Amino acid sequence: MSQLRTIGGLEATEILSRIRTAYDEWMAPDCSTREQAIHRTVQLGHVLESDIRFQLKAIQDSLHKPSAQEWARRAELAAHRGHDFETSSDAAGPLRRSLADGAVLCLNAGNLPMVGFQDLVAVLLSGHSYLGKVSRQDPFLLPSFLELLSPRLAERIHVSLELKDLASHVAPGGGVEREPGSPSSSGSPSSFGSLTAGDAPPRPTPTPESQAQSPEREKPSLKAILFAGSEETASEIQDIIAEAIGAYVRSLPILLRTASYSVAYLASNTSEAVDHLVESIFRHKGAGCRSVTAIISPYSLADLGSSIQHSYARLFTPAQAAAPNLTPLQTWMFAYHLASNHPTLQLGDVLLAQSPSPRVLPGLVIWIQGGMVELEDLLSANEKRIQCVYGTGDAFTSSGEVGESEPPLSRSLAEMIDSRFPSLQLEQLADAQTPGLNWKPDGTDPLEWLMGLRHRNRH
Amino acid sequence: MSSVSDVHADRFIAIEAPFEEAVRHVLRLHREGGGLHAIFLQQLRELGVDWREENWQSIPLVPIQAFREQILLLDSSKAGKTASDLEFRSSGTTGRATARHFIGDDALLRESILRGFRHVYGPPDRRPVVLGFLPGYVENPHSSLVHMLTTLVEEQAPFHGVIPICHTHEHLSKHLEAFHEAQRPIILFGAAFGLLDFLDVMERVHVPTDGGRQTSISVQNPSPHQGAFPLPSGSIVIETGGMKTYRREIGKQELRERLSGGFQLPMESIHSEFGMAEMSSQAYARGSEFLEPVPWLRFHIRHIENPLLECEPGQTGLLGFTDLANVHSCPFVLTEDLAEKDEQGRVRILGRWKGADLRGCNFLVERDA
Numbered sequence: 001m002s003q004l005r006t007i008g009g010l011e012a013t014e015i016l017s018r019i020r021t022a023y024d025e026w027m028a029p030d031c032s033t034r035e036q037a038i039h040r041t042v043q044l045g046h047v048l049e050s051d052i053r054f055q056l057k058a059i060q061d062s063l064h065k066p067s068a069q070e071w072a073r074r075a076e077l078a079a080h081r082g083h084d085f086e087t088s089s090d091a092a093g094p095l096r097r098s099l100a101d102g103a104v105l106c107l108n109a110g111n112l113p114m115v116g117f118q119d120l121v122a123v124l125l126s127g128h129s130y131l132g133k134v135s136r137q138d139p140f141l142l143p144s145f146l147e148l149l150s151p152r153l154a155e156r157i158h159v160s161l162e163l164k165d166l167a168s169h170v171a172p173g174g175g176v177e178r179e180p181g182s183p184s185s186s187g188s189p190s191s192f193g194s195l196t197a198g199d200a201p202p203r204p205t206p207t208p209e210s211q212a213q214s215p216e217r218e219k220p221s222l223k224a225i226l227f228a229g230s231e232e233t234a235s236e237i238q239d240i241i242a243e244a245i246g247a248y249v250r251s252l253p254i255l256l257r258t259a260s261y262s263v264a265y266l267a268s269n270t271s272e273a274v275d276h277l278v279e280s281i282f283r284h285k286g287a288g289c290r291s292v293t294a295i296i297s298p299y300s301l302a303d304l305g306s307s308i309q310h311s312y313a314r315l316f317t318p319a320q321a322a323a324p325n326l327t328p329l330q331t332w333m334f335a336y337h338l339a340s341n342h343p344t345l346q347l348g349d350v351l352l353a354q355s356p357s358p359r360v361l362p363g364l365v366i367w368i369q370g371g372m373v374e375l376e377d378l379l380s381a382n383e384k385r386i387q388c389v390y391g392t393g394d395a396f397t398s399s400g401e402v403g404e405s406e407p408p409l410s411r412s413l414a415e416m417i418d419s420r421f422p423s424l425q426l427e428q429l430a431d432a433q434t435p436g437l438n439w440k441p442d443g444t445d446p447l448e449w450l451m452g453l454r455h456r457n458r459h
Numbered sequence: 460m461s462s463v464s465d466v467h468a469d470r471f472i473a474i475e476a477p478f479e480e481a482v483r484h485v486l487r488l489h490r491e492g493g494g495l496h497a498i499f500l501q502q503l504r505e506l507g508v509d510w511r512e513e514n515w516q517s518i519p520l521v522p523i524q525a526f527r528e529q530i531l532l533l534d535s536s537k538a539g540k541t542a543s544d545l546e547f548r549s550s551g552t553t554g555r556a557t558a559r560h561f562i563g564d565d566a567l568l569r570e571s572i573l574r575g576f577r578h579v580y581g582p583p584d585r586r587p588v589v590l591g592f593l594p595g596y597v598e599n600p601h602s603s604l605v606h607m608l609t610t611l612v613e614e615q616a617p618f619h620g621v622i623p624i625c626h627t628h629e630h631l632s633k634h635l636e637a638f639h640e641a642q643r644p645i646i647l648f649g650a651a652f653g654l655l656d657f658l659d660v661m662e663r664v665h666v667p668t669d670g671g672r673q674t675s676i677s678v679q680n681p682s683p684h685q686g687a688f689p690l691p692s693g694s695i696v697i698e699t700g701g702m703k704t705y706r707r708e709i710g711k712q713e714l715r716e717r718l719s720g721g722f723q724l725p726m727e728s729i730h731s732e733f734g735m736a737e738m739s740s741q742a743y744a745r746g747s748e749f750l751e752p753v754p755w756l757r758f759h760i761r762h763i764e765n766p767l768l769e770c771e772p773g774q775t776g777l778l779g780f781t782d783l784a785n786v787h788s789c790p791f792v793l794t795e796d797l798a799e800k801d802e803q804g805r806v807r808i809l810g811r812w813k814g815a816d817l818r819g820c821n822f823l824v825e826r827d828a
Contacts, residue, residue: 232813326506328765335502336522339495340529357527359795362764385813 012079012125015153016072019121020063022148027060037144046137047113050316051284054433055113056141062437071438071447075125078451102223103129103170104450105241105249109228110135111287114142118437119226119446124153126450129220131166132159163244171219173248222249224453226446228257228289255449257442259387261293261360264429265375265413268392269299271307273429278311280390280432281365286350289387289441290432294358294366296375301343301354301367312347326351330363343367360385372416379421387441389417390429468570471783472740472755474578481755481783482515485790492533496521496791508767516769520759520779520793526558526737531788533563547736548601560603560736563787571740571784572610575753579743580646580695583615587694590638591624592631592649594656603736604699608648625649628657635688644693647722648732651698651714658721661687689723696722697743699732711748711808733808737792739784742806749805755783758798758806766793772802777812 010018026034034056042049062068104123108116116132120142123130134142139161146157158169222245229237234256242249266277280292297304326334330351337344337353345352351364358366360382368374379386391413417426423443427435438445471481489497499521510517525531526549545565549558562568580586591608599605608624615622625631638645647654690696696718709717715729727746734741742750742758752758759779760770770776778798782790797809 328767331503331506331508332519332766333522335499335506335508335519336525338502339499340525355524355528357524359522359524 010152012072012075012127013069015124016063016068016121018150018153019124020068022150023060023063023145026145026148027056033144033147037140040140041113041138044137046110047284052113052141054283058434059114059117061434065436068437072125075447075451078448079127101127101129101220103131103220104223104453105131105133105166105225105245107133107225107227107237107241108135108138108142110137112284113138114145115288116142118439118441120157121437122446122450123226124156125447126453128223128450129156129169130158131169131222132157133163133166134159134161136161163241167245169219170222170245172246222252224253224255224450225249226255226257228441230258230260231256253453255444255446257289258384259289259442260385262290262388262390262432263294263296263375263378263386264292264390264432266295266297266299266304266392266429267413269304269307271311273392274304274307274311275315276392276429276432278308278315280429281352282312282316282348282350283433285348286365288433290435292365292390292429292432293360294368294378294382296368296370296378298369298371300369301345301352305343305345308345308352309347316348327363329361333361333364372413375413376416376420379424383421383424386424388425388427388432389413389421390427390432392429468567471786472567472571472574472753474574474754476755478755478757478783479513479515482518482781483512485783485786486512486518488786489533489790494533494789495525495529495531496789503767510767515757515781516759518781518791519767520761520781520791521789522766523558523737523792523794525789525792526560530559530561532561533787545606546601547603547606548599549736550599550602558736559601560788562739567784567786568606568739569610571753571755572607573614575741575756576611578753579745579751584618587644587646588619588622588638589615589646589648590622590631590634592626592647592653592657593624594626594628594650594653596624596650597626601736603734603738604650607734607741611648628660631657632661632688635690638694639689639691642691644691644695646695646697647690648697648699650700652700654696654698654718654721655709655714658687658717661721687721687723694722694724695728695730696724697730697732699734715748735794737785737789737794738780738782739788740782744805748807749801749803750808751803751805752780757781758800758804759793760798760800760806761793763812770800772800775799775809778806778808 025031038049038052038056041047041052104126106116106119106123108119115138116134120130120132132142143159146154146159149157158166160166225238225241227237234254238250238254262280264277264280266273277292277295280290284291286293301308326346326349330349333353334344334346334351337355340355343354349363352367353364354367354369356368358364358368360366368378375389379389414426417424425440425443427439438447440446469476470484486497488494500519503519508519510519512518545562545568547560547562577583589608589611591612593602593605593608596602596605605624612622612624622634625634635645635647698714698718711731715726715731718724718729719726730746731744731748731750732741733744733750738756740753740756742752742756744750750758757780759781760774760776761779762768762770762774762776766777766779775797776799777793778796779791779793782792784790785792795812797812798806799809800806
């Protein structure tokens with residue numbers, strides 16, 4: 001019975017397995033389409049090849065973690081529970097039921113390679129179809145991977161650079177519409193071709209499997225929208241979506257992510273901790289809300305400056321380590337910190353500066369020498385904008401001690417975050433750039449949110 | 460060689476003094492005194508940034524966080540100031556984040572406050588009496604607003620008697636009723652949230668009866684007035700301060716309309732004052748949202764992504780100021796407020812800058828749609 005609320009009869013764990021298999025295939029050393037996608041992405045000039053490879057490997061690792069399997073299993077259980085409350089007829093059959101779950105539109109920010117991958121997986125595991133607006137900064141990688149996805153999943157995925165192209169894959173006005181069609185006009189993998197004329201990846205030939213599952217196509221209704229932005233820009237983005245897809249989207253549920261940076265509590269001065277810190281700051285040129293922009297540490301930047309420099313030189317390639325010109329904003333702040341005799345460090349295009357009451361600004365990583373009190377102050381003032389708080393391993397102990405050679409903490413980091421900032425996530429600094437598939441952007445598990453949506457829609 | 464002790468108020472805050480000349484003098488004083496701003500300018504030059512000293516609009520501004528992070532006092536002999544010396548502090552949520560503005564010359568500050576107010580509203584013997592209303596401020600002994608109103612109240616005492624600043628609704632109500640009885644116009648100068656609270660309370664204690672006429676149900680504070688609290692004709696309300704402590708945030712226009720209706724004054728009589736702990740001078744808006752600085756204060760609007768660049772009129776950016784009465788601390792400051800400037804150099808404050816998109820993951824509508 002449970003297959004009635006899955007995609008084409010697939011359970012969530014099976015969907016995850018198929019995604020993982022396809023991803024492994026795509027990551028195989030001899031996969032030329034992946035290499036081609038990487039090459040073309042690098043040519044766009046927004047991201048470094050080393051960062052792309054790092055990110056693709058991090059995603060692969062996340063798919064193989066037990067936590068990913070557990071994530072899918074929870075979705076499966078939720079689907080079963082939802083079925084228990086189901087009162088409607090089962091006569092519609094698997095395909096029709098899954099279409100009734102509708103589609104979810106995801107806007108990919110493009111600031112990191114494949115940054116919307118978690119949303120893609122969550123949408124599919126929740127039984128929805130995926131409409132993805134890919135970014136002009138990252139238009140090749142996701143479609144390249146999707147080519148290898150099994151047709152039963154791929155036919156539920158439509159990606160495009162243009163929002164208006166996606167409109168044709170949902171029923172107008174939010175209803176469910178039967179779409180006269182053949183497999184070739186189904187909008188299945190062929191829709192990847194809408195990226196750019198002439199640049200489109202090859203269109204897979206419909207398989208007997210997909211044809212058997214899709215003798216007649218329906219357009220799902222659009223049920224929800226996921227994107228990252230700010231409270232200020234959300235309505236502007238909604239306007240753009242409404243113009244492209246229809247005014248009814250204004251009433252759809254939105255999962256908006258507004259957090260924009262992360263904070264590290266560095267209680268350790270070991271080379272391993274410093275390496276993790278450097279990775280968390282400089283990977284992806286500091287882009288992404290999981291990147292660290294503020295550091296609180298009992299140690300001063302002057303204490304750790306040379307360790308940070310060595311770690312940076314060791315971990316990052318010459319291309320990344322090159323020192324481009326500072327932006328005017330950075331120059332302005334640099335001059336202020338120098339005039340104030342604050343410890344500063346310029347590495348690549350990032351400026352680290354320690355001061356008692358710093359302001360978080362673009363291109364500036366702030367360093368506050370202090371302990372839990374200073375961390376609490378920072379989190380209190382910036383909670384809504386902070387994605388994660390990272391600690392080094394010892395900071396997670398509840399003993400209140402961070403290690404023999406390190407200053408003691410009055411209480412554990414975990415205890416403080418739990419009691420004062422329950423909406424913030426506390427993670428290991430080492431995981432900053434390699435999150436699990438089940439991590440919660442802005443404190444919300446997208447899969448759980450989508451499953452809830454699915455049940456809300458039904459009842 | 461000039462020194463800070465030689466500074467005379469007229470050199471900096473005279474109504475007619477050429478602004479550019481005074482700016483050059485202040486820059487020279489800071490160079491000679493080793494002030495933070497001068498060192499900051501030197502560092503900028505070493506980083507390859509240049510500007511024209513003769514154009515005050517191009518002078519780089521120090522981030523306002525400097526007031527939170529260090530003692531800004533040009534005369535090093537005063538660095539060891541005692542607690543009894545005049546000092547303003549911003550209202551921060553934690554002591555750590557509080558800005559501290561040490562006043563190097565009390566007399567200059569007093570002149571700046573009084574000359575500025577006279578410039579806008581006339582001398583104390585020829586303007587309505589100023590009635591201050593600052594509920595909650597009594598707990599902040601370092602409030603620049605309390606100091607300013609106290610200075611004004613002291614100045615007008617020979618002409619209007621001593622009318623202390625009101626801190627409670629009852630106190631204010633009593634004074635307003637007396638002025639109403641005498642039909643004597645006043646300048647009601649108060650914190651915006653306090654004035655709104657006052658009107659809310661006054662409206663709650665009046666219930667409509669008898670076909671719309673309103674009758675007080677407050678035994679202690681019976682009021683003969685319809686509406687909230689009509690002020691005598693010719694009165695002015697000057698609101699100041701943010702709205703964060705009010706029960707809800709409201710826009711400036713709505714605020715002005717509410718005050719206009721509540722005190723039954725024309726919109727032109729609803730004015731605003733803008734000052735901050737880090738400033739020694741003020742700006743006033745009379746009948747509009749645009750604030751006009753006193754002559755020795757000028758506003759800047761700087762690009763958010765390039766604080767070294769001045770915005771064009773109408774563009775939104777970060778508010779900066781050159782306040783020559785700040786000569787002893789730091790006269791060239793960039794705040795964390797958003798604002799826009801008109802062609803006359805007046806500014807409209809648009810609220811606190813909540814931060815840029817940093818290095819985060821915003822969907823890039825402008826660049827990507």
